[in-house]
Amino acid sequence: MRGVELTAAVAERADEAAELLSRIIRCPSVTGYEDEVSGVLTEWCRSHGWTVEIQPLTDTELHRRGEIADEERVEKRANVLAYPWSPTGAPLLVVNGHIDVVPPGPSEGWKDDDPFSGSRIDGVVHGRGAVDTKGGIVAALIGLDTLRRNGERPPFDVALHLVVGEERSGVGTRASLELRPRPSAAIVLEASDSRVVTASSGLIQCELAVDGATAHTSSPWLGRDAFLHLLRMHAALAARSQEQNAGLDDPAFDGIPVPLPFVAGVVSAGTYRNAVPAHAEMSVRFGLAPGQKVADAAASLTDLVASVDAGREWPEPSRLQVVAGLAGWSTPPDSRLVRAMLGAVGQVGRDTTPRALTAGSDAGFYGELGIPTVLFGPGAMSLAHGPAEHLAEQELIDAAAVIAVAVAGLEL
Secondary structure (H helix, E strand, O other): OOHHHHHHHHHOOHHHHHHHHHHHHOOOOEOOOOHHHHHHHHHHHHHOOOEEEEEEHHHOHHHHOOOOOOOOOHHHOEEEEEEOOOOOOOOEEEEEEEOOEOOOOOOOOOHHHOOOOOOEEOOEEEOOOOOOOHHHHHHHHHHHHHHHHOOOOOOOEEEEEEEOOOOOOOHHHHHHOOOOOOOOEEEEEOOOOOOOEEEEOEEEEEEEEEEOEOOEOOOHHHOEOHHHHHHHHHHHHHHHHHHHHHHOOOHHHOOOOOOOOEEEEEEEEOOOOOEOOOEEEEEEEEEEOEOOOHHHHHHHHHHHHHHHHHHOOOOOOOEEEEEEEEOEEEOOOOOHHHHHHHHHHHHOOOOOOOEEEOOOOOHHHHHHOOOOEEEEOOOOHHHOOOOOOEEEHHHHHHHHHHHHHHHHHOOO
16 A cells, blocks of 8 residues: 555554553553553454464563562563564564553543543543553554555564563563564664654663761861762762763664763762761762773773772771663664654655654663664654643554554664
8 A cells, every 4th residue: 555545544544543542541551560451452453464473571580590589479460572564584573562651640630530441532531551651552453464464575574562561670681682583674663753863872770879087067077078088979970971972873862962962860968967978879870872881881880980989098998889770872864664664754745854862761782792782663752751742643553553554664
C-alpha cells in the first residue's frame, strides 16, 4: 500500500486505538506489577492473529547470575514478545515499549481524581501511562496490525517487545537482549512529541561520601570540614562535565544548552549547627557522551575523586560508588532506519527535524551494542511522571500511521 492509503487505513481505527489505550490505562501496572496489564496485551495480540511468546524473568541469565536479586516479584514478571508475522529467521526489527508505569502519587489533579481512569474526554485519553508508554505501545499495535490486516509483510522479521522494569532498572530490555537473533534495528517507544530522536546522552548515577573530623565551629581549624571538601569534589566534577560538554561534536545536540547534564540532586552534611561537619555526601547524575562507556566513565571519575583527595592531602579516602549507568547513543542521520522514520513522520505532517534527548531510556541498551536505534512516540515527555498525564487521540493515531508507513518502507 502507498503511504497515503496506509495512513487512511490506520485512521479508520482511531476509535479502536483510543479505546484500547483507555483499557490498558485502567490496568495499573506500576513497576513490579506489570502482570496487571500483560495479560490484556497478550490476549489482544493473539485475538488479532499475532504470535506471542512469554519470557519470564526467572528464565533469564540475569536471574541465574543473581543480577536482579533486588527486583521484586520476579516470579510474577515476564516480557511479552509479540510477532505480527511469524518469524522466519530474517533480520529482525524490534519495536520496544515498556509496560510498567511510575507510581501515580495523590489522586488530586487527575481527571476524575483517578490516575487510572482512562477517561476519554473531548478527544483526549487521561491517566498514568498515557504517554509513558502505553500510548506508544497502542500506536505500534495498531500500526503493525494495519500492515498485517492489509496483506503487507516487510522482508524482515518484526517483534514488538513489551518489556518490564524500564522505570527502575531496564531489566526487561536487558533480558530481551539475551534472545537470538539480536535486533538489526530498534524503535524504542517513548514520548517524543511524535518526533524522531536519533541520539541521547547517557548517564551514571553516583553516591559520593566524604569523611572529615568534627570540631567546635569557634575553632574549625581543629577539625576537617567534610562539607568544604565535598564542595571541592563538586567543583572538580562540574569542571570535568564542562570539559565534556565543550568537547561534544554531534550536530544532533545542536540547540540543547547542556547536552551532558551534571546535577547533585541530594546533598547532606553535618549533624549540629555548632560543629564542623565530620561527614558529607551527595548523589550525583553525571552525563555521558554517545559512545562513552559507563565503566570507563566510572573509572575516570574515581580517579578524579582520588586526585582531589591527594591535592588537599585528605587523610580519609573519599568514596565514589556508581549505583546505575546507561550509555549514550547516536544513530547517523543517513541510516536506513532514520530515513524511513523521518519519511513517515513527514507523511503525516509532523516535524521532520531529528532531535536528541538528555534523558535516559532503554534505547541506550541497543545503542551501546551498535544497533541502529531511534526513539519515537506520541505525547510530550514533560507529561510523563507527573499528574494529569494525558494523550490526544489524534496524536495517538498519527503515531500509529508513522510506525506503519516507516515499517512498510524500511530496508534492513
